[in-house]
Amino acid sequence: MHIGVPKEIKDQEFRIGLTPAAVRALTDHGHRVAIETQAGIGSGFSDQDYIEAGAQIAPDAAAVYEQPMVVKVKEPLLAEYPLLRKDQILFTYLHLAASRELTEALLQSGTTCIAYETVALADGRLPLLTPMSAIAGRLAVQFGARFLEKQQGGRGVLLGGVPGVASGHVVILGGGIVGTEAARIAVGMGARVTILDVSLDRLAYLEDLFGSRVELLFSTRQTIEQVVPGADLLIGAVLVTGRRAPKLVSREVVRRMRSGSVIVDVAVDQGGCVETLRPTSHSAPVYIDEGVLHYGVPNMPGAVPWTATQALTNATLPYVVKLAELGFPAATDHDPALALGINIAHGRLVHPAVQQVFPDLIHA
Incomplete structure (x- = not known):
């Protein structure tokens, strides 16, 4: 699997979707990871740290969004909407219920969107939140x-x-x-x-x-x-x-x-x-x-990206590996917790809770 990690553009968002240690775990399994240049600086990770972990450094966000799977921290913003592609996996926090505009943009993109915040274990715990x-x-x-x-x-x-x-x-x-x-x-x-x-x-x-x-x-x-x-x-x-x-x-x-x-x-x-x-x-x-x-x-x-990036990646990495190894939908078919993270698939709004917020978008 080819995985892209863009630089976050939300105001003063200094976290990054993968640490160098996580990149090493992925590249050791034969996956390719493209990190947007300078994306890790705010969390204390240089481009050289990622190169040494086996990543390729992408010159801009456009190059990152060419990858079949994109791993982020926060939801895409307006400038990123045109970069989203059909048949791509987006794995990040989404919080769609708070934004109709974002929900509509993701539906139009055709991207399969898996939200960290709705990945849920059988006992109701939310391991990525x-x-x-x-x-x-x-x-x-x-x-x-x-x-x-x-x-x-x-x-x-x-x-x-x-x-x-x-x-x-x-x-x-x-x-x-x-x-x-x-x-x-x-x-x-x-x-x-x-x-x-x-x-x-x-x-x-x-x-x-x-x-x-x-x-x-x-x-x-x-x-x-x-x-x-x-x-x-x-x-x-x-x-x-x-x-x-x-x-x-x-x-x-x-x-x-x-x-x-x-x-x-x-x-x-x-x-x-x-x-x-x-x-x-x-x-x-x-x-x-x-x-x-x-x-x-x-x-x-x-505000505390050095701590937060590592804590987040510790939680998300097993799911990133599963998606990279099996792809979609095999990974979600194999893991019920990950399946609950699917908010949008093939241009359709599929998460029941978000459907209740935007019922008119279910068949949009």
């Missing part, structure tokens, strides 16, 4: 603490407090991987932490994990309306696989939050769970609405 969710959860508190600083426009709250002064209050909507990792960091900083979730089993697990250090509440509209206004930092950590995130926090609730409080919505990739939240970027990460700072960067792990 988990490492980035863990990083995003940890970063959510790190960024939230930063924007609570007065110089950044925040309330001037130190999450951990000091003796004689109350700690900051972190409210987390969702107790999955993102929420758990956010709580882990917030507790470590000494913040007062509340997690809301709709799964009693998950809340029981979190009680075993955190004990009395975290307040655990069953999530209802009334509970959200009661708890969120008192948050210094609100973290959206809601995930419904393949679908838009539900809008759990209304504008009215945001209006009741204290001026200078911060919202970090990790669910922004899937449309966000806060009504007032819109996507931002690493270059302009926050804006103020209803007196509250909103952080909506959809590629948060791009």
Whole structure:
């Protein structure tokens, strides 16, 4: 199999789809890998590192997209749409539910699109989403603490407090991987932490994990309306696989939050769970609405590419190898988890969750 890895062009996205170690694993199996020049620099990998791993260095994105399989990190952007080809495999994060434009472009391209975020094991775990969710959860508190600083426009709250002064209050909507990792960091900083979730089993697990250090509440509209206004930092950590995130926090609730409080919505990739939240970027990460700072960067792990690229590739490489060895559809026929990653095949929208978001595109 010939595999192409382009340079990411999303704002300040410094990750790359494959590390040199992953390239070596592929080339040792007889596959050819073309890396766009300078694509790995942001993650700490030079063109020479890739050459030594057996890769060829492509002069531009066009040369990379000539390959039968393209491995990326983030969804293609407008400039990349014309480069997509029929009978090509695209393996990357897609988050189609958040973008009709992207979904339509991929359908028109004829490319077979397999999304990292919907590859799912039999027990429901999402092996290719988990490492980035863990990083995003940890970063959510790190960024939230930063924007609570007065110089950044925040309330001037130190999450951990000091003796004689109350700690900051972190409210987390969702107790999955993102929420758990956010709580882990917030507790470590000494913040007062509340997690809301709709799964009693998950809340029981979190009680075993955190004990009395975290307040655990069953999530209802009334509970959200009661708890969120008192948050210094609100973290959206809601995930419904393949679908838009539900809008759990209304504008009215945001209006009741204290001026200078911060919202970090990790669910922004899937449309966000806060009504007032819109996507931002690493270059302009926050804006103020209803007196509250909103952080909506959809590629948060791009801020720590040295860590994130390696964590992502550790998870994706077995699936990349399987696709390279068997091709499509044999690889997905052989692996049920990988089959669930198929969002678009042969110009048709096939993932049930995305079909529910765009029912008119099913037979487009």
